[in-house]
Amino acid sequence: MTFNGFPDEAFAFFEGLEADNSKTYWTKNKATYEAAVRDPMLALLDELREEFGEGHVFRPYRDVRFSKDKSPYKDHQGAFVQLADGMGNYVQVSADGLLVAGGFHDHASDQVERYRAAVADDFTGRQLADITDAVVAAGFDLGGDRLKTRPRGIAEDHPRLELLRHRSLTAERSYPPEPWVSTPKALDAVREGWRALGPLNQWLFRHVGPTRQPRR
Numbered sequence: 001m002t003f004n005g006f007p008d009e010a011f012a013f014f015e016g017l018e019a020d021n022s023k024t025y026w027t028k029n030k031a032t033y034e035a036a037v038r039d040p041m042l043a044l045l046d047e048l049r050e051e052f053g054e055g056h057v058f059r060p061y062r063d064v065r066f067s068k069d070k071s072p073y074k075d076h077q078g079a080f081v082q083l084a085d086g087m088g089n090y091v092q093v094s095a096d097g098l099l100v101a102g103g104f105h106d107h108a109s110d111q112v113e114r115y116r117a118a119v120a121d122d123f124t125g126r127q128l129a130d131i132t133d134a135v136v137a138a139g140f141d142l143g144g145d146r147l148k149t150r151p152r153g154i155a156e157d158h159p160r161l162e163l164l165r166h167r168s169l170t171a172e173r174s175y176p177p178e179p180w181v182s183t184p185k186a187l188d189a190v191r192e193g194w195r196a197l198g199p200l201n202q203w204l205f206r207h208v209g210p211t212r213q214p215r216r
Contacts, residue, residue: 001043005182006093009036014095021071037077055081084210089194097177100193103170104204108211112167118207119163131199135171138196144168
């Protein structure tokens with residue numbers, strides 16, 4: 001498949017879904033979702049496969065079993081290229097436009113332990129600080145789950161205190177739905193973004209990796 005961008009219909013579809021998140025709307029507009037959202041996302045991943053690996057398109061349905069919000073459909077379409085469980089490259093399209101992201105969002109206790117040990121270490125911690133500085137300079141925002149206070153046993157004046165607060169670490173960059181997002185230039189934005197996030201993902205893969213705790 002050839003990726004030609006996310007057409008205007010994709011953003012109009014999600015605007016409509018935000019206004020009417022119902023099975024009636026979904027059924028009426030399913031063909032638009034498939035042609036303007038799902039198929040372009042599959043084509044995008046196909047174009048990126050050789051460099052970044054096999055991608056996975058998430059299901060559009062929400063898991064509402066434990067949520068007060070019973071809206072049945074997600075208000076975005078995401079896709080993920082996994083390096084390890086919960087770690088890798090991410091891309092998303094929604095009414096807000098295109099989002100390019102990476103890092104790790106899982107935070108099992110053994111992962112947090114390895115992450116903080118590596119950040120506290122002078123050598124590997126300075127490596128991550130340099131990497132995140134470069135990522136921010138490239139236009140990404142750092143995110144992830146983090147403590148409001150400092151972790152136990154960490155000094156108030158630790159030079160990497162902000163990084164040590166993280167229990168997961170992600171970086172993302174958003175693009176509004178400008179005309180170029182509906183062209184093959186969107187492929188360039190995702191490819192260049194994932195390349196910029198490569199050092200971050202590799203550091204996390206090397207020093208954090210997947211959880212070693214048994215799955216329940």
